[in-house]
Amino acid sequence: MTENSPYTLKCSSSESRARRGEVKTRQGTFQTPVFMPVGTQATVKAVTPENLYEMNAQIILGNTYHLFIRPGHKLIEKFGGLHSFMNWQGSILTDSGGFQIFSLKDLATITEEGAAFRSHLDGSKLFLSPEDAVQVQQSLGSDIMMCLDTCIPYPAEKKEIIESTALTTRWAARCRAAHTKREQLLFGIIQGGMDHTLRKRHVEELAEIGFDGYAIGGLSVGEEKELMYDMTEATTPHMPDAYPKYLMGVGTPGDLVEGVWRGVDMFDCVMPTRNARNGMLFTSRGRVVIKNSRYRDDMGPLDEACDCYTCRNYSRAYLRHLFVSREILSYHLNTIHNLHYYLNLMAGIRTAIEEDRFAAFRKDFYGRLETE
Template sequence: MLNDHDSAASPFTVLGRSSQCAARRGELRTAHGTVQTPVFMPVGTQATVKGVMPESLWELGAEIILGNTYHLYLRPGHRLIKKLGGLHRFMNWSGPILTDSGGFQIFSLQQLAKITEEGASFKSHIDGSAFFLSPESAVAVQQDLGTDIMMCLDTCIPYPASYREAEAATSLTGRWAARSRAAQGERDRLLFGIIQGGMYRDLRLRSLETMVEIGFDGYAIGGLSVGEPEELMYEICETTAAGMPRDQARYLMGVGTPRNLVEAVKRGIDMFDCVMPTRNARNGMLFTSRGRLVIKNARYHDDPRPPDEECDCYTCRHYSRAYLRHLYLAREILASVLMTIHNLSYYTGLMAAMRQAIEQDRFLEFYRDFISRQQPDDRPAAD
């Protein structure tokens, strides 16, 4: 294994690279532990990964989780969390935590928000009360939360967007990033810059150059998986990742399906987050080694097999498809719990398998096998 650690200041070390593609194996050091990459971060928006106890997260292989600045700022409030010992103690999670700055949530609630040079004015989606987040206050909130990896406040660009709109938003993200870095003060926690640019290659590279000039502890690709075709997402991801610093972590925000993760690792991405494994579990969709399984389909009403016969998670060791289907149709809470455990186990297991494939320099073999095993989606049947 190589040790590609070009900068003594970087918290990230590349431990190995594929000789066949851009996939890489590394580790990221944080205040609450070292994370092995490529890694998937379960989403704990409201200081909880829905349906899963923190102890279960450890057991299923999660190393780092994600919280959200916007939601925790509104409820219960960063000052309360700080008073109660910080986010780790508040939610009983001793491992690393990354917090998204809230830029995507503000983008998602455009009808409630106004973006200016100073920051984002918005109304709470909970009770309509007025709030304001600037690049500086977004950093301050995350410092109060005690997060390990903070994200700069950014302006997410919709798809489609005109070149002029994308250019203006990308420039604003750059100016906000410089203000975020200046506001950080003591650098005892990591701060990542976010690369925007919409679907325009030159704007992506310009944003990347701006972020590298400012200098961050890691770099994220934002503004993908916002409705664009998958092939365009892969193209932008590959172009951007190829220019990102070799010795720092690369994070693709809000992506995605298992296929998305495998494709992005192939293109050199190290970190991921997405609500898909937890949200889809609550909606009765399981990710398996053979593709997606929709548990309400009638064909599973007496199926004694586990959700995935190649999985050794708690759910697959103890429960049948028939039982999970019964729980789901009966609207029992346990259905969401058990299916969330499986989906997160599948995601963390997928990342571990990719790490091993890179270590053994057989990633393209892994990639081809993964693609060949994916069956057509298990569409819901009319029960």
């Protein structure tokens, strides 16, 4: 760990940009590369903190936009912050809300001052400035906070990309100036659209301001997979190696493997939890759509290579029955499995990097996949 950086490098792959490290927060230390389950509204949907501990989750993500609207950051602050409010003792990262405002662009207006938007719940008028975003997150008590940024759509004209990225830089400087509780880490978000030069320039601008970590934003916004990988590969070499590198909102198991290959340390995505509720389950041999009739009398576990609670105790036939019957237990058991799969995948990646065999791990990962 270099001075003022929460990141410590343990070892690097000789075959790729993959690296093995750890990040120290005031709540503890988590090992990287890491996947962060998404707990948008102070809950990882369908599971308890105890379930998360059992599957060795180290850090989860909450969302500033949603918690700002409901139940409100001041109420959460009265409980001593998110950790006490939701009874989670691991680390917490809060997204600034920029992506949610981007997603609700029909309800939002972006200006130099910040984002004016209407609540998706009741239509009430709300406003979030860069300073507000930091203040809200400081009240939430998260261990890692994100700067408010302007997410760029895909495709976009170069003029829009340049102007939007410049605004994100100005907002980042304002976030840094508003950051008074330095025990809470603050990460800057790299924009620049799908332009290599603009991405590199934006990394340099954010590094000049100085943050505790750096995140790649503005990907997985509709671009094709290869372009996302290309932009990640073009961006990570310019990100400061002494600090954590975070790829926001990505993605599939393959995306995690490819992101690590390109030097990413941290990931988050709603896919394992959302897909679980929709009956799409991730296994060592690929995706399983559990509602399919082929599983009606299947006595085997969902994944013979998995030791999660669901796979140890229930058959594919039972999981199918729960899902087609719309039983609430279906969400719970499916989510336990999908999150365990993601977290176990990351544990395997960490070991492979330590043993300098990540290329073989990557090859084996793809070699085992089957199509349903």
